[in-house]
Amino acid sequence: MSNLEALSSQQTVELFKQYVIPNYGRYAVNLVRGEGSWIWDAEGNRYLDLFPGWGCNLIGHCPPRVVQAVQKQVETLVHVPNSWHMQQQGEWAKLLSDRSFGGQAFFCNSGAEANEAAIKLARLHHGPQRYKIITFEGGFHGRSLATTTATAQPKYHEGLGPLVAGFLYAPHGDLNAVKELIDDETCAIMIEPVQGEGGVRIPPASYLKGLRELADQHDLLLIFDEVQTGCGRTGKWFGYQYFDVTPDVITLAKSLCGGVAAGAMMTTAEIAPSLRPGMHAATFGGNPIAAAAGIATIETIEEEGLLENVVSLSEFFKSRFEELKTQCQWIREIRTAGMMVGVELDVDGTPVVQKCLERNLLINCTQGNVIRLLPAMNLSMEQAEQGCDVICEVLSALQP
Numbered sequence: 001m002s003n004l005e006a007l008s009s010q011q012t013v014e015l016f017k018q019y020v021i022p023n024y025g026r027y028a029v030n031l032v033r034g035e036g037s038w039i040w041d042a043e044g045n046r047y048l049d050l051f052p053g054w055g056c057n058l059i060g061h062c063p064p065r066v067v068q069a070v071q072k073q074v075e076t077l078v079h080v081p082n083s084w085h086m087q088q089q090g091e092w093a094k095l096l097s098d099r100s101f102g103g104q105a106f107f108c109n110s111g112a113e114a115n116e117a118a119i120k121l122a123r124l125h126h127g128p129q130r131y132k133i134i135t136f137e138g139g140f141h142g143r144s145l146a147t148t149t150a151t152a153q154p155k156y157h158e159g160l161g162p163l164v165a166g167f168l169y170a171p172h173g174d175l176n177a178v179k180e181l182i183d184d185e186t187c188a189i190m191i192e193p194v195q196g197e198g199g200v201r202i203p204p205a206s207y208l209k210g211l212r213e214l215a216d217q218h219d220l221l222l223i224f225d226e227v228q229t230g231c232g233r234t235g236k237w238f239g240y241q242y243f244d245v246t247p248d249v250i251t252l253a254k255s256l257c258g259g260v261a262a263g264a265m266m267t268t269a270e271i272a273p274s275l276r277p278g279m280h281a282a283t284f285g286g287n288p289i290a291a292a293a294g295i296a297t298i299e300t301i302e303e304e305g306l307l308e309n310v311v312s313l314s315e316f317f318k319s320r321f322e323e324l325k326t327q328c329q330w331i332r333e334i335r336t337a338g339m340m341v342g343v344e345l346d347v348d349g350t351p352v353v354q355k356c357l358e359r360n361l362l363i364n365c366t367q368g369n370v371i372r373l374l375p376a377m378n379l380s381m382e383q384a385e386q387g388c389d390v391i392c393e394v395l396s397a398l399q400p
């Protein structure tokens, strides 16, 4: 930015109108600086961010250890291809392996890419006769063509056909429906332990256990898309530990590197060789900067005791919104899994986001009627209270 003139929010909006493809709905705000759960716009307004980085900034904006690690790395080595070894990538894989079910990592740059890797792995693992993958209504797996197809939400498919063959959709929460979809061409079941974009939908642990049993009976890979639930989000390192159901594959991205772009797929050492040399790659995957940031992210979470923080913060959000629910009949249900908070309304939730923005609070609404928060795990209790006060006032004032 050093030789650029600082633009106002309005000027930046104009710049986008001319030069940036308008495939996102964007607020007319130019964000310029962040620190923890605070973020500032070009006009100097400060916002409390309860949806930092769309889930990527789980340890807040500009986490100091990550900033330092990236600064140091960027001066030493920015990029080398995966035709070489680099210590950082190996160390990072070990840290992730030690905190999950053991096994090995493939690194990439996003959640969609991590899921693409898992899809390819499942097909390669079971050979050409078995290619079908069961996914779940309301799920979200990314925007590449295969992961869009895996995403069982018709609104994301419109106009994109023909989609990738071999995906079958089960209603979320119905084990029998999954059983009926399995045949001798099925190779995997892929599910988010908690549906994020689908509205913070939390299945009972017995359901995920049932999927584990089905996968075992039929020799299927059980893939957990942990792009949103992974890396400490639920108060456990990975969402599967929150439910105590171990999958064969997990995919990670979003908060994996404290806000730096990265993705990963992890699987057991027995399954990993199925992704044999030459069959998959990501040029930037596991690059030294991402690796340095990923290592610093894990260190931050452990040295600052942030997994423990999640438990008390989560209980705070839950109790505040449950209390509000007793006064507002338009609040249907409160759902929390660690730092995933969903408040389902009987009415349209989009005006709530706008009203909170006007009061310098950033939140999200998904599926039209679910107010969603993905707060940072190092949010202070004072910030949590401040944010809840605003949301509760806005929600109480809704006139359905």
Ligand SMILES: *Cc1c(COP(=O)(O)O)cnc(C)c1O
Residues within 6 Å of the ligand: 109, 110, 111, 112, 113, 115, 140, 141, 142, 143, 192, 196, 197, 225, 226, 227, 228, 253, 254
């Ligand atoms: C965000 C998300 C993705 C897609 O991640 P990208 O980095 O945008 O490709 C996939 N799965 C889940 C569960 C997500 O929340």
